[in-house]
Amino acid sequence: MGDEGGLRERKKRQMYCRLSDTAIGLFLERGYEQVTVADVAAAVDVSKPTLFRYFPAKEDLVLHRLADHVGEAGRVVAGRPAGQSPLEALRRHFLDGLDLRDPVTGLNDDPDVLAFHRLLYGTPSLVARLHTHVERDEAALAEVLDGEYGGGVRARLAAGQIVAVRRVLAQENWRGVTAGRDADALYPEAVAVAELAHAQLEAGLPHLAHPHYVTE
Incomplete structure (x- = not known):
């Protein structure tokens, strides 16, 4: 059976x-x-x-390619090792994605990946459908943060900030490669911008930046 x-x-x-x-x-x-x-x-x-x-829905035929990434930020935080803060886990995860040229980071200049991104971001109904995935990411991350720290709206606000930062980083990388820049050449700059972005998150969300905030 x-x-x-x-x-x-x-x-x-x-x-x-x-x-x-x-x-x-x-x-x-x-x-x-x-x-x-x-x-x-x-x-x-x-x-x-x-x-x-x-x-x-027709749009879901395209968005299925991103299905594995829905709720990813929440899974990263929930599965982080003991002694690691939520923001450090997310920072390392994004940097690992850049290193692997994961398409979800935007830092990938493979022609097939670029064609998919042009389809996705160039079709209004797909962009609108993509927002539902973003909302699911935020909700999944907020649930993990609220479960560990409580706070209700505080957790939702933090999740919104984190997901927005990851989205903007990916969009900036994608703009670079679609403008003709080589992904390998863009990599150091992408890392530097990601480090800056996560430093800003730590400054704005200090309660998520300390190692002692871990699941008991």
Whole structure:
């Protein structure tokens, strides 16, 4: 029974990826507005109702590529090692992402990544849908911070600041590479700006910058 459940789950994940990858390929080839959900379903040889069971909205076909990152800041804080402050964990995580040229940091000049980002940020309905992911990030991080420190609105305000800083850093890096700058050449500057940004967060959120604020 467990093997059957695992197989079903793998097939489900594979279908999510197949639908999303096919849709993104069609959107990049023809344009987002020129491709219908029916076109995507036909390309994967499934019915529209089947597609909608996986993706309730057309925009979700694109945003699925970012699904693994939804709630990431909250997971980083919740899973940090003992003795490490929330902001230090987030700083290290972002710097590690820069080092790996993780597309979510914006510091990636691979042509396929740039094409995806142009699709995402150049389509108003996708940008609007992206805001729901940002809101989920904030809510997940606020829940972790509130669970550890309490504070209610204080935790939500802190989460909003943190998520906004990470978003702006990624956007600045993306602007650099889309302007033609090499990601490797931009890396030192991206690190310096990230360090500055996290220093500002520490100054504004001192209760999240001390190692003794850890889960007991």
